[in-house]
Amino acid sequence: MDTRTAEPTSVGEIILEEFLKPMDYTQAQLAKALNISPKVLRQIIHGTRRVSVEEATELAALFEMPEDFFINVQAQHDRWEARMLTAQHHYRPINMVLAAG
Incomplete structure (x- = not known):
């Protein structure tokens, strides 16, 4: 699966599964x-909370x-989320941010 465009399995x-x-x-x-609490596990399973290293x-x-x-698996999903955020927000390098200010 190309995880650059398709969301990887969480x-x-x-x-x-x-x-x-x-x-x-x-x-x-x-x-x-x-x-851990059942609530925390539910959040992990439903993808609303990332799993800690521990x-x-x-x-x-x-x-x-x-x-x-x-x-x-978590890192792969985190990288995909980072790519989605970058595409959504059009982040700029610090030199461009400071030059505009």
Whole structure:
């Protein structure tokens, strides 16, 4: 998938579709295992909150994945969001901002 134009899969979507559903675990069970509130996990799954490095590392351990798996998924999504923001806001370099002021 070309993540420059198409939104990459989020950590939350991977958690839900690749782990919780196939393993028949609930969000409440995973929240308890992660020692986070169900509300925080819901926010991660729905894409309204990014996963922290600590949470990503713990998720990897729980699901027996390489320790940087979820960190890399989050980073890929963050890069896509940065590209979308840059395209939307037309940010300018500091020399142009200061010259205009």
